[in-house]
Amino acid sequence: MSILEGVLIKNGLLTAFALIGVTMLVSYWASEKLTRGRLHGSAVAILFGLLMAVLAGGKNGVADIPMLSGVGLMGGAMLRDFAIVATAFGVRREEFVKSGVIGMASLFLGLFVSFFAGGAVAFAFGYRDPVSITTIGAGAATYIVGPVTGGALGASGEVIALSIAAGLVKAIAVMIATPFLAKLIGLNNPRAAMIFGGLMGTNSGVMAGLAATDPKLVPYGAMTATFYTGLGCLLGPSVMFMIARALF
Structure with missing residues (x-):
């Protein structure tokens, strides 16, 4: 047992990939067999991940x-950002330009x-200082x-910690609701994505x-979502904080 443990520790990143691979395999199986694909495999995987973290x-x-x-390295900022950039390379420039002013406006509106x-x-739950409300x-x-x-x-x-929890709830809600609402909101082309x-x-x-809706739309949604994150990191500590301080 100690020999196996030593091998797993020395090859931490490979161990992490193996663990995530098994988790994804089980998640997609559960998605297909238990929910008939209604709950995407990636959503099931995130729920498994949260459960494992709690346990x-x-x-x-x-x-x-x-x-x-090795899971700490695999789930760290470096590989996350690499994956985001790699996904963004799947975008066709002409399709991105088509989004025009509406695409840019969606970033600010959504944010x-x-x-x-x-x-x-936050205000409803008793937070009154602008730092907490902004965060x-x-x-x-x-x-x-x-x-x-x-x-x-x-x-x-x-x-x-509360801000992270809020973001996680939103992420899970979006990934679960998107396939059900895609047809209703016309989410069937790169511009809409x-x-x-x-x-x-x-x-x-x-x-x-988007992967559960149409995998071809993923790079387009990922592109603007990435811009959204970057824009939020710029505006959060500056413009958003100034607005909160002016109001509270």
């Missing part, structure tokens, strides 16, 4: 287990609607924008939802 406990979930420490909605919820509002945009904004403004760990990505913003939710 593992600790500060970093399963990454705190020595044999699974500020999420911010004000998250800020309103939780930014978390409602995405679970990346929230901690970036909170870190820049000096928010407490509790508030940053870019506008959708700009409005929703959450990379994981948009990509998983």
